[in-house]
Amino acid sequence: xxxxxxxxxxxxxxxxxxxxxxxxxxxxxxxxxxxxxxxxxxxxxxxxxxxxxxxxxxxxxxxxxxxxxxxxxxxxxxxxxxxxxxxxxxxxxxxxxxxxxxxxxxxxxxxxxxxxxxxxxxxxxxxxxxxxxxxxxxxxxxxxxxxxxxxxxxxxxxxxxxxxxxxxxxxxxxxxxxxxxxxxxxxxxxxxxxxxxxxxxxxxxxxxxxxxxxxxxxxxxxxxxxx
Numbered sequence: 001x002x003x004x005x006x007x008x009x010x011x012x013x014x015x016x017x018x019x020x021x022x023x024x025x026x027x028x029x030x031x032x033x034x035x036x037x038x039x040x041x042x043x044x045x046x047x048x049x050x051x052x053x054x055x056x057x058x059x060x061x062x063x064x065x066x067x068x069x070x071x072x073x074x075x076x077x078x079x080x081x082x083x084x085x086x087x088x089x090x091x092x093x094x095x096x097x098x099x100x101x102x103x104x105x106x107x108x109x110x111x112x113x114x115x116x117x118x119x120x121x122x123x124x125x126x127x128x129x130x131x132x133x134x135x136x137x138x139x140x141x142x143x144x145x146x147x148x149x150x151x152x153x154x155x156x157x158x159x160x161x162x163x164x165x166x167x168x169x170x171x172x173x174x175x176x177x178x179x180x181x182x183x184x185x186x187x188x189x190x191x192x193x194x195x196x197x198x199x200x201x202x203x204x205x206x207x208x209x210x211x212x213x214x215x216x217x218x219x220x221x222x223x224x225x226x227x
Contacts, residue, residue: 011171013038014160020178023196024189038156040181041164044174045153049079051204055211056167057153058082062146068116070138072145076130079150084122087144096146107134116140169210173203 011019014028017037021028028034048054057079065072074081085096100121107113107123117137125132154165164174180196183189189196 010163010168011175012161012163013041013156016041016164016171016175016178017160019175020182023175023179024182024186024192026182026186026189034160035158036185037178037182038158038160040185041156041174041178044177044181045156045166047177049150049152052208053082053150054153054166057151058148059151060146060148062087062144065119065135065139065143065145067139067141070113070135072133072135074131074133074149075151077152078131079152080126080131081124081133081147081149084145084147086119087146102136107136110136114138119143119145167211170207173200173207176200176203 014034017034018028020037021033028037061075063072084099084101086099088095088097097118097120099119102121102123104123104125107121113134113136115137117140119135119137119139121136123134123136125134156162156164164170166174176196177200180193180200183193183196
């Protein structure tokens with residue numbers, strides 16, 4: 001028999017909710033059922049952000065630092081930034097100069113935060129509604145600041161017609177996670193809660209093990225007597 005010749009299977013939000021309800025031994029019947037499911041899905045994506053780096057949400061951004069301006073407020077969908085550098089030149093003369101990240105205590109210990117020059121360090125103050133980057137030294141002229149940010153997963157929406165902002169590989173994890181969330185809301189599904197949680201954690205481990213950096217890692221041992 002011939003195969004379909006396609007590989008575009010996906011589920012919209014309503015279908016994800018229907019599958020999750022069925023795993024709970026329930027049926028999605030009312031508008032409120034869909035509303036509570038989409039709310040739980042939004043909370044689930046926030047949980048994923050807390051679990052670690054979701055590589056499909058890494059984006060490279062380039063912006064201009066203004067002379068004598070020591071801070072930059074990042075976009076509101078930014079969770080954190082993981083790489084950051086000053087870029088000089090362009091084309092064959094382009095040069096990226098890595099910035100070192102200060103902790104809050106390191107930044108606080110700088111005696112003169114008004115020193116100007118090419119920035120070599122940053123401190124990221126995770127404020128609401130958006131993180132603020134502090135540069136040291138303060139830029140003495142305009143510089144190109146390039147960074148890789150972790151952005152928030154896009155909201156689920158309310159009408160159920162959208163697809164999730166996640167790779168297709170995470171669909172089983174998403175359905176399993178929503179089923180577990182629903183089992184905590186619907187008393188009829190409570191007897192299945194432990195099994196649904198176990199399936200969710202299993203599917204999370206499968207999906208997360210594939211969503212990783214596959215570059216080589218080389219560990220260099222320290223000298224004798226090092227701690």
